[in-house]
Amino acid sequence: MDDLIIGSHKYSSRLIIGTGGAANLEVLERALVASGTELTTVALRRADAEGGSGVLELLRRLDIQLLPNTAGCRTAAEAVLTAQLAREALDTDLVKLEVHADDRTLLPDPIETLEAAERLVADGFTVFAYTNDDPVLALRLEEAGCAAVMPLGAPIGTGLGIRNPHNIELIVARASVPVVLDAGIGTASDATLAMELGCAAVLLSTAVTRAADPERMAAAMRAAVEAGYLARGAGRVPQRFWAHASSPPR
Amino acid sequence: MEIKFNGQWREFPDDSTVIEVLDAVGASRQGVAVAVNGEVVRRGDWAAAVVPKGANFDVLTAVQGG
Numbered sequence: 001m002d003d004l005i006i007g008s009h010k011y012s013s014r015l016i017i018g019t020g021g022a023a024n025l026e027v028l029e030r031a032l033v034a035s036g037t038e039l040t041t042v043a044l045r046r047a048d049a050e051g052g053s054g055v056l057e058l059l060r061r062l063d064i065q066l067l068p069n070t071a072g073c074r075t076a077a078e079a080v081l082t083a084q085l086a087r088e089a090l091d092t093d094l095v096k097l098e099v100h101a102d103d104r105t106l107l108p109d110p111i112e113t114l115e116a117a118e119r120l121v122a123d124g125f126t127v128f129a130y131t132n133d134d135p136v137l138a139l140r141l142e143e144a145g146c147a148a149v150m151p152l153g154a155p156i157g158t159g160l161g162i163r164n165p166h167n168i169e170l171i172v173a174r175a176s177v178p179v180v181l182d183a184g185i186g187t188a189s190d191a192t193l194a195m196e197l198g199c200a201a202v203l204l205s206t207a208v209t210r211a212a213d214p215e216r217m218a219a220a221m222r223a224a225v226e227a228g229y230l231a232r233g234a235g236r237v238p239q240r241f242w243a244h245a246s247s248p249p250r
Numbered sequence: 251m252e253i254k255f256n257g258q259w260r261e262f263p264d265d266s267t268v269i270e271v272l273d274a275v276g277a278s279r280q281g282v283a284v285a286v287n288g289e290v291v292r293r294g295d296w297a298a299a300v301v302p303k304g305a306n307f308d309v310l311t312a313v314q315g316g
Contacts, residue, residue, distance in 0.1 A: 086283070
């Protein structure tokens with residue numbers, strides 16, 4: 001695979017893993033290693049909150065870059081503050097911008113997201129913008145200066161796969177920044193489809209961390225992303241209605 | 251003076267700086283960020299920044315998250 005380039009950062013893996021949902025750090029470590037990922041998301045919480053210990057140390061030991069998210073934020077102002085705190089704590093300019101509209105759907109709030117993106121770009125951040133699968137909004141986020149746009153396949157944690165492949169294709173067709181399919185991946189074929197549709201990378205967590213065997217699923221996702229990337233580059237045959245013999249006629 | 255440290259009121263000496271508050275509670279200085287009254291205090295300013303009485307003082311760090 002060619003390198004994935006996002007902003008001024010370069011990755012040889014096209015699989016980005018979220019660290020949420022793993023039963024413990026040992027399970028997470030085995031899954032991260034099996035996935036081959038070079039970039040993983042973390043959340044920012046009060047330092048005395050549960051689960052605050054160990055993940056940073058683990059990611060540094062594995063030499064995996066941190067992509068702090070703004071999950072849990074409801075407004076642009078909250079997301080900007082969270083990103084600034086993450087930059088201060090983790091010494092990175094990367095941020096996965098997430099502004100959720102409500103707890104039930106965890107869908108991105110498009111208006112707050114766009115406003116936060118504009119402010120974060122102006123503040124020097126490399127913004128990965130989590131967004132609806134809306135081609136118009138994706139373009140607006142790119143115009144705002146986001147380094148990557150990350151349309152959802154389906155709502156976070158649902159494992160429903162890519163509900164609107166055509167919209168993902170529309171986003172890919174018009175975007176000049178990398179398109180990272182984020183959220184909704186359930187199994188390996190979903191990740192392959194994302195890459196076949198032309199996405200530059202896939203971001204997932206639940207599908208691996210909550211799988212019965214996270215390490216094995218991580219290996220599957222790694223292979224799936226590579227397969228989809230190769231297939232996209234190879235150029236699929238056109239779909240036909242009638243049969244077309246592959247053996248020569250008599 | 252009282253400061254609301256990570257959501258809980260606690261007593262600190264008057265005119266404590268950010269570093270003095272962190273040290274008083276035994277919080278790590280690495281891999282954390284500090285917000286006072288909802289604004290980031292840059293690491294380079296911790297030694298000089300005096301925390302106002304009654305401030306909301308939050309220390310944040312990375313946890314597992316999607």
